[in-house]
Amino acid sequence: MPLADYDELRKIDVRPFCKKRDGLDYLNWATCIDLLRKNGASKVYWEPVPDPMTGSSLRRTDVEFKDKNGNTNRCYETQIKVVIDDNVYYMQTPVLNGANPVKDNSMSQQRVWNSMCRAFVKCVAIHTGLGFDLWLKEEISNEPYIPDTLQKRASPAKIKTIQQLCISHGIDGDAWVAGNGKKWDELTEGEAAKMLNALKQRYGDE
Structure with missing residues (x-):
């Protein structure tokens, strides 16, 4: 049977399959693949897209910046290719430690891997609906409170x-x-x- 449509997949309660990370529910990438296959997908996988300049899974900007402590860093991201049956998607995301960017002195292969896994689950949610409400909850919780009184023009x-x-x-x-x-x-x-x-x-x- 074909993969269930977006509305059907969004109705699936993935919370029983989740673990807590940084205070939020986190769906493991392997469980995500398993749920897609159980709901009609015949082919699901993802793979890193190497930086064409370096061949590395880790991508970085050429622009350096300094944090409040004067440490020099760059912005790091990963990109993956996601295949679900006949559909191919690409997702590029920052390498984060919770809500914070990972800096030069704390970069590790594990954090690069975590970034790609997170990108896969988020990509699936965006395009198929599976687990979408987890991300909706996270985005709302991260949204800064802006009072209605701040509608005047910015200085x-x-x-x-x-x-x-x-x-x-x-x-x-x-x-x-x-x-x-x-x-x-x-x-x-x-x-x-x-x-x-x-x-x-x-x-x-x-």
Whole structure:
């Protein structure tokens, strides 16, 4: 039989198969494959996509940044290819330690592996619905509280700070803002606060 559709797979309660990690429910990649196969998939696997420049599973930006302690680091990510029957997906995610980016002095093969496993389970949730509510819960819990009163236009100084941080981390800030249907001078204080919080969570900026 073919793989169940998105709505059916999303209704599956995966919590009995989960373990706790960083206070949230975590679905193991192997269990994820098993559940897909039990619900109609005939072929499910994932594999690393090596960095074309280095051949390594670990990808890094060319831009260095310093944390609040003055340590120099880079942003590290992994990319995987996910195959589910005739469908092929790609997922690239940061290498994280909980909610924090993994820095040079604490990088390990285990953290690279964890990043790819997490990417697989998240990719499956996005495209098939299996386990999607786990990620919905996580994203909501990580969403910073922005009061409704912060709807006035962001100050030029705050916008300049965001632009400088984007440049220092190799981020296309213009594309980020445009992707949210905005222009720089249209950002509200609340939206600017969300952007700054996202940069802090990913790069440790203060």
